[in-house]
Amino acid sequence: MKATAKANTNIALIKYWGKRDEKLFLPMNGSISITLDRFYTITAVEFKRDLQKDVFLLNNQLSSEAEGQKVFRFLDIIRELSGTDLNAVITSENRVPTAAGFASSASGFAALSAAAAKALNLELSEKELSALARRGSGSACRSIYGGYVEWQKGERADGKDSVAHQLLPEDRWNISILSVMVASKQKKISSREGMKRTVETSPFYTGWLQTIDTDLQKAREAIISKDFEKLGRVVEANALKMHATMLGATPPFFYWQSGTMEVMEQVQNLREDGIPVYFTIDAGANVKVLCLPEDEQKVYEALLTLPSVKEVITCHPGAGITYL
Numbered sequence: 001m002k003a004t005a006k007a008n009t010n011i012a013l014i015k016y017w018g019k020r021d022e023k024l025f026l027p028m029n030g031s032i033s034i035t036l037d038r039f040y041t042i043t044a045v046e047f048k049r050d051l052q053k054d055v056f057l058l059n060n061q062l063s064s065e066a067e068g069q070k071v072f073r074f075l076d077i078i079r080e081l082s083g084t085d086l087n088a089v090i091t092s093e094n095r096v097p098t099a100a101g102f103a104s105s106a107s108g109f110a111a112l113s114a115a116a117a118k119a120l121n122l123e124l125s126e127k128e129l130s131a132l133a134r135r136g137s138g139s140a141c142r143s144i145y146g147g148y149v150e151w152q153k154g155e156r157a158d159g160k161d162s163v164a165h166q167l168l169p170e171d172r173w174n175i176s177i178l179s180v181m182v183a184s185k186q187k188k189i190s191s192r193e194g195m196k197r198t199v200e201t202s203p204f205y206t207g208w209l210q211t212i213d214t215d216l217q218k219a220r221e222a223i224i225s226k227d228f229e230k231l232g233r234v235v236e237a238n239a240l241k242m243h244a245t246m247l248g249a250t251p252p253f254f255y256w257q258s259g260t261m262e263v264m265e266q267v268q269n270l271r272e273d274g275i276p277v278y279f280t281i282d283a284g285a286n287v288k289v290l291c292l293p294e295d296e297q298k299v300y301e302a303l304l305t306l307p308s309v310k311e312v313i314t315c316h317p318g319a320g321i322t323y324l
C-alpha cells in the first residue's frame with residue numbers, strides 16, 4: 001500500500017487572501033495561479049499494518065513535532081475517507097525554498113494528497129483531489145493542475161464546490177517567472193495568521209472583496225487571449241492591493257523588506273525602458289517577476305545587479321500532479 005507523487009508549487013496571479021471557514025479552508029475569494037516547473041515536492045506514502053504511529057521524514061530527516069502534526073492530522077481526513085486506521089510512513093523531498101514566501105505547503109499537500117489517496121486505492125477525480133488538497137493548505141488545491149489554474153471559491157458550506165480547474169495547459173502559453181530571493185530569514189507571520197488578522201480587523205478588506213471579481217475576470221480574459229500586458233497589469237495591481245489590506249490590520253504588519261522595494265523599483269525602471277515586465281509578491285519578502293521569454297535574459301541580468309538580490313531562479317509554466 002505505497003504510492004509516490006510529485007507536485008509542483010504554484011504562484012498566485014490573483015491572490016487568495018482570507019478564509020470564510022477556517023476548518024474546511026474555504027476562501028473568501030477566488031484566485032488564479034500558474035503552476036511552476038522548478039519548485040516541487042515528491043512524497044511517498046506507505047500504509048503499514050505493524051506501525052504504532054505515523055512517521056514523517058522531510059528531506060531525509062525526522063520532522064519536527066509541529067510539522068508532523070499538520071501532516072498526521074491531514075492523513076486523518078484521508079483515513080476517514082477510506083475507512084482505514086492504518087498508520088503510515090511519509091517520506092518527502094521538498095525542492096522549494098521554504099517559509100520565505102514560496103508556497104512549499106502548496107506542492108507539499110498536493111503531493112501528499114495524491115500519494116496517500118493512491119496508496120489507499122481511493123479513486124478520486126481531479127476535482128475531488130483538489131478539494132482534498134485544499135484541506136491541507138488552500139493554495140494546494142491549485143497544484144493538482146498544470147499551467148494556468150483558477151480556484152473557484154464555491155458557495156456550499158461543505159466545500160465540495162471550492163475546487164480548482166485548469167484555464168490553460170502549461171504548453172499553450174510560455175511566459176517566464178523569475179523568482180527573486182532577497183531574504184533567507186524565516187518569515188514572522190504565517191499566511192494563515194496574516195489572512196485571519198486581515199479579515200478580522202482591516203477596514204481595507206472590504207475594498208479587496210469589492211474589486212476581486214473584476215480582477216479575476218481581467219486575468220481570465222488575459223490568459224485565454226494570451227495578452228501578456230493585460231495580465232501583468234492586473235497581477236501587479238492585485239498583489240499591491242493584497243499587501244495594502246495588511247497595513248490596515250490591527251496590529252498592522254507587512255512582509256516586505258528593503259530588497260523587496262528594490263526589486264519593485266527595478267521592475268518599474270525596466271518597464272520605463274519599454275520591456276513588458278511585472279511583479280507579484282506573496283506572504284514573504286521575495287518577489288516573482290513576470291516577463292516574456294524573449295526578455296528573460298535582460299530582466300535576469302538587471303535583477304542580479306541589485307545589491308540585495310541573492311539569487312534569481314527562472315521558471316516557466318509546469319505540469320500538474322504526476323505519479324512516480
Ligand code: PMV
Pocket residue numbers: 011012014015016017031103105106137138139140191192282283
Ligand atoms: O494556502 P496558503 O496558506 O499557503 O496561503 C497562500 C497565500 C498567498 O500565497 C499569499 C496567496 C495565494 O493565493 O497563494
